[in-house]
Amino acid sequence: MKTVIPSGVNIPRKWHIVDAEEAILGRLASKAAHILMGKHKATYTPYIDMGDHVIVVTAEKVKLTGAKEEQKIYRNHSGYPGGLREVSARKVRATRPVRMVEEAIQGMLPKNKLGKQMYRKLQVYAGPQHPHDAQKPVALAIR
Numbered sequence: 001m002k003t004v005i006p007s008g009v010n011i012p013r014k015w016h017i018v019d020a021e022e023a024i025l026g027r028l029a030s031k032a033a034h035i036l037m038g039k040h041k042a043t044y045t046p047y048i049d050m051g052d053h054v055i056v057v058t059a060e061k062v063k064l065t066g067a068k069e070e071q072k073i074y075r076n077h078s079g080y081p082g083g084l085r086e087v088s089a090r091k092v093r094a095t096r097p098v099r100m101v102e103e104a105i106q107g108m109l110p111k112n113k114l115g116k117q118m119y120r121k122l123q124v125y126a127g128p129q130h131p132h133d134a135q136k137p138v139a140l141a142i143r
Helices: 025-037 089-095 097-106 113-119
Strands: 015-019 053-057 073-077 084-088 122-124
Touching: 015 025, 025 053, 025 097, 025 113, 053 097, 073 089, 073 097, 084 089, 089 097, 097 113, 097 122
Parallel strands: 015 053, 053 122
Antiparallel strands: 073 084
């Protein structure tokens, strides 16, 4: 029996859609990162982007457990002295709800060029509409 090593070309990619309404942010991000990396496939190879595309809709209604709504802080630094900006999760949800989901998923991907390539296959939308109906996405259940 031979071991088949994928070459990275002509990888069949599916599209998955996740409804974030009433889903816990960490569980949603973990499942989405798993699909983006391709770990759900039998042909998974750590050094090749084998993952599928993931669409997350209704990101504005994702749940945070415990007191994270007030205590969780999103930090951004401009690179200049005194350029640190800190915003609570409640304010981020009100202004840019997509950012919460994107940062959670991106934090679970590899921190290299391959991780950036995987991140490009993620689309997050605040509301229930998305423009990817032509790709025929398959619904993905989050426990």
